[in-house]
Amino acid sequence: MASFGLLWSRLKNDRRAAWIALVALGVVLAVLPLLVDVGLGRAWVRVLNFTLLYVMLALGLNIVVGYAGLLDLGYIAFYAVGAYVYALLSSPHFGLHLPFWVTLPLGALVAAFFGVLLGAPTLRLRGDYLAIVTLGFGEIIRIFLNNLNAPVNITNGPQGVNLIDPLRIGEFSLNQTQVLLGMTFTGGTLLYYVFLALTLLTIFVCLRLQDSRIGRAWIAIREDEVAAAAMGINTRNIKLLAFAMGASFAGLSGGLFAGFQGFVSPESFNLLESIMILCMIVLGGMGNLPGVILGAVLLTVLPEALRYIGELERVLFGRVLVEPSDLRMLIFGLALVAMMILRPEGLLPSKRRAREFNADDSVLEQERASVYDASK
Amino acid sequence: MTLLVATHIDKAFGGLAALSDVSLSVNSGEIFGLIGPNGAGKTTLFNVLTGLYTASGGQVCFDGQSLLVHKPHAIVHLGLARTFQNIRLFANMTALENVMVGRHCRTRTGVWGAITRSPRGCEEEAAMRKRAHALLDVVGIRTQAQALAKHLSYGDQRRLEIARALATEPKLLALDEPAAGMNPSERVALTQLLQRLRSELGVTLLLIEHDVKLVMGLCDRVAVLDYGKKIAEGAPAQVRTDPRVIAAYLGGAVA
Numbered sequence: 001m002a003s004f005g006l007l008w009s010r011l012k013n014d015r016r017a018a019w020i021a022l023v024a025l026g027v028v029l030a031v032l033p034l035l036v037d038v039g040l041g042r043a044w045v046r047v048l049n050f051t052l053l054y055v056m057l058a059l060g061l062n063i064v065v066g067y068a069g070l071l072d073l074g075y076i077a078f079y080a081v082g083a084y085v086y087a088l089l090s091s092p093h094f095g096l097h098l099p100f101w102v103t104l105p106l107g108a109l110v111a112a113f114f115g116v117l118l119g120a121p122t123l124r125l126r127g128d129y130l131a132i133v134t135l136g137f138g139e140i141i142r143i144f145l146n147n148l149n150a151p152v153n154i155t156n157g158p159q160g161v162n163l164i165d166p167l168r169i170g171e172f173s174l175n176q177t178q179v180l181l182g183m184t185f186t187g188g189t190l191l192y193y194v195f196l197a198l199t200l201l202t203i204f205v206c207l208r209l210q211d212s213r214i215g216r217a218w219i220a221i222r223e224d225e226v227a228a229a230a231m232g233i234n235t236r237n238i239k240l241l242a243f244a245m246g247a248s249f250a251g252l253s254g255g256l257f258a259g260f261q262g263f264v265s266p267e268s269f270n271l272l273e274s275i276m277i278l279c280m281i282v283l284g285g286m287g288n289l290p291g292v293i294l295g296a297v298l299l300t301v302l303p304e305a306l307r308y309i310g311e312l313e314r315v316l317f318g319r320v321l322v323e324p325s326d327l328r329m330l331i332f333g334l335a336l337v338a339m340m341i342l343r344p345e346g347l348l349p350s351k352r353r354a355r356e357f358n359a360d361d362s363v364l365e366q367e368r369a370s371v372y373d374a375s376k
Numbered sequence: 377m378t379l380l381v382a383t384h385i386d387k388a389f390g391g392l393a394a395l396s397d398v399s400l401s402v403n404s405g406e407i408f409g410l411i412g413p414n415g416a417g418k419t420t421l422f423n424v425l426t427g428l429y430t431a432s433g434g435q436v437c438f439d440g441q442s443l444l445v446h447k448p449h450a451i452v453h454l455g456l457a458r459t460f461q462n463i464r465l466f467a468n469m470t471a472l473e474n475v476m477v478g479r480h481c482r483t484r485t486g487v488w489g490a491i492t493r494s495p496r497g498c499e500e501e502a503a504m505r506k507r508a509h510a511l512l513d514v515v516g517i518r519t520q521a522q523a524l525a526k527h528l529s530y531g532d533q534r535r536l537e538i539a540r541a542l543a544t545e546p547k548l549l550a551l552d553e554p555a556a557g558m559n560p561s562e563r564v565a566l567t568q569l570l571q572r573l574r575s576e577l578g579v580t581l582l583l584i585e586h587d588v589k590l591v592m593g594l595c596d597r598v599a600v601l602d603y604g605k606k607i608a609e610g611a612p613a614q615v616r617t618d619p620r621v622i623a624a625y626l627g628g629a630v631a
Binding site: 205208214217223224227231232233235 | 426428447448449450452453457458460464465466467468469473476477478479480481482483485486487489490491492493497500501504540541543544
């Protein structure tokens, strides 16, 4: 971590180094799916795509929980809303086949609307109470999706919506293998680039917002809501804005999920998913974008990687002693507990958070002293 | 010209009448002191004026507008800002950011402006930053701009709260015990600061204070609260000799 910090400060101070690093990162991200496709197989390209979806989700939840400090345990509901908007508007279910550039933004918008819908009655709640209500909201959406097949069949109930159109431009489907410029791209790879572009867009939006008037207002509300109101911040609107922004990211991600999977059903949107996304931002470092992204990547990739434990066991012990799926959750749980003990502020915390968790920060005291000296 | 007129304010918490029939008026450009023993209802009155509490009865008129229908943030917008008795800074934000938050209600950049960094948004942000630095300079903690609010010394935190409230461009600044916990030299500096705020920025000040010496030296007029009632009002010298005030502070047979 220390060397990482050193690298980071170097990149911050040296513009050229920063550009080189950025270009290198871009190249890596660009060739990653191709390498993964060849090296690890198509299943891993899928994992890669899911990773990007979860990065988007985590970034959205980070706005609500990390910036505005509103603990939301029903966040997956907005993902569901986005997914179902896409699914219902471009599948044989209603016979509608709207293109994705309509359904994706629409999904984000509808999710944002649901964000406001959830936000409005919970404005007076904070902390545990808000968590309980949002948890309930998440479940309500899932149960609605499960039961809205009668008397009028809207969501097709537990069977879910099938045969959803893939993302396609005219006849060019991004879910199928295509030959472009003499290179063969498998379906997952093409989608990866779309997902990557939208993920970068969400990162950009987050970056811009966090250092803005709006971002400061969110943090001010997290720090002290009464004082924020007494400083002229319309806490109602700013909180609703946080809910709407966070939900719109989830809606976008959900739409991509529906187009990617070709199938959605209510069971994909259970409480565990909400908690998983919360884990991502807590593990990575709440409020800090690189941390949140790292958390999302780790918690999507690690469970997949831990599937290989079965094979490892076979090599070591000759047979599978513990089912990998059981062990996965065990290791995962242990990792989280260890995190909370060893590094409660997350892997890459924001400076603000790191300070919050380290009450005794002698380094900062020194910094302050040097400021005093400089002023003399 | 009167800036703030509160008439017949009542505020009850259950059966407890925290304020009953309190009226006072603050003139534009004056320093008005609100004193009284602990539990007299001074902070309650502040909370009513700034919209944190809704009054059970009465009227507040500020600069020609009725305040009681407004939410706290709207009251700030009208030009009445406050500080808190138990300091309520945004502890994990820097001093500069704290003051910039104070500029929130005087700026407009929304989500779209922030994402696109529109020229107007950038301009506004730069102006906000400049103004925040200037205000930190006014209260005398310019060098602490990048320090986290919670790492400031107690006196500096009080100053930062004043800077943050000033950032909202108040006509009337309500200070809830600004000198609490300060040592004598800090008090003197604070008195000078408050006088400068009035003379240089033209801010009207309403302050709650316990320190009688500070109030007498600083305020043009003083009102005394006791058990939720106003028992005296007038020039400091005159109030000081009022038997009811003496009784409230020292105890006595006067009811």
